[in-house]
Amino acid sequence: MIIFSVILWTILLFVFMVSVNKTALRYVLSGLSAILLVISIFLMVQNDRDHFGMHKVTTTKTQPLVSVSPSKQMSMLLYQTVGTSGKEKVYIYKTDKNQKKPKTTNPDPTITSNKVVKVNDESKLITKTTRWEYRSGTYKFWFGISGNAHKLIKRSHTFKVNKNWLVLSSAQAKKLQKLAKANQAKMKTEAKTYVTAQVKKAVTAAMTKNPSLSAAEQAKITKQATEQATAAFQKQSLEKMLSQIK
Missing domain, CATH: 1.10.287 (Helix Hairpins)
Structure with a gap:
């Protein structure tokens, strides 16, 4: 108007x-x-x-964070460095398990900020968006034709990722997947040997402490030891591979 x-x-x-x-x-x-x-x-x-007749309005949106890794064993949040300094990062993420194509954060550091926080809870993304909005319908009537409504001022992304997640660059993720594939057979053999030894050790220790353990109790100990040993081996193997790609 x-x-x-x-x-x-x-x-x-x-x-x-x-x-x-x-x-x-x-x-x-x-x-x-x-x-x-x-x-x-x-x-x-x-x-x-x-921005006469306008004010800043901030909205907060919380979404679940889904791993972008195709592997169920490794949950990942990826990023890609941009700019000549390499300090700015564009994060690559998913908020829905049925999402085919990952989303990316805005590469412009003047309006977008990103932060990654490790947590013990489920992974989630908190997005705060600040925009210019008209103070009232009267101001919108007079100045709405200018197209300033909903103009983005800034947006912040806080990625709260579980402590077991990996936060890697896209290049590192490719190297890790390639390394895991190349060592798949070797790791499988080593895992079997490691888990068998740890289970035997756990059962022997339990039997030494209590020789009258029933078959059901021994089976329970075996199951627990197997799960713990498998998790421990996977962690050790992952740390070893990560040291080779960083």
């Missing part, structure tokens, strides 16, 4: 200047039109440059 106001007062100023014969009336009407024209232009510039 403010643009139409500028056009209207411009036309009226011209009309009053050339069509009104009475000098006093011409000066009054022309002067009033000129003042209102200047005010309209000033307010239009203020809205465009300094």
Whole structure:
């Protein structure tokens, strides 16, 4: 509406200047039109440059974070370094397990900030978005045509990832997958040997402590020892591979 106001007062100023014969009336009407024209232009510039009639509105959105890794054994959050310094990162993530294509954060550091926090809980993404919005319907009526509504000011992403997740660059992730595939057979053999030894050790220790253990109790100990040994081996193997790609 403010643009139409500028056009209207411009036309009226011209009309009053050339069509009104009475000098006093011409000066009054022309002067009033000129003042209102200047005010309209000033307010239009203020809205465009300094967001007159607007205020900052921040919204917070929390979403579950899903691993981008195709492997069920390794949960990952990936990033890609951008810029010449390599300090800025674009994060690659998913918020839905059925999501085919991962999302990425905005690479512009002037409006986007990213932070990764390790937690013991489930992984999630907290996004805070700040935009310019009109203070009221009146301001929107006058200045809405400028297209400043919903203009993005800044957005922050906080990736709260479980402590067991890996946060790697896309290049590191590719190296890790390649390394895991190349050592798959070897790791399988080593895992079997390690788990068998740990289970035998656990059962022997339990039997030494209590020789009268029943078959059911021995089976329970075997199951627990197998799970613990498997997890321990996977952790050791992963740490070993990570040391080779970093």
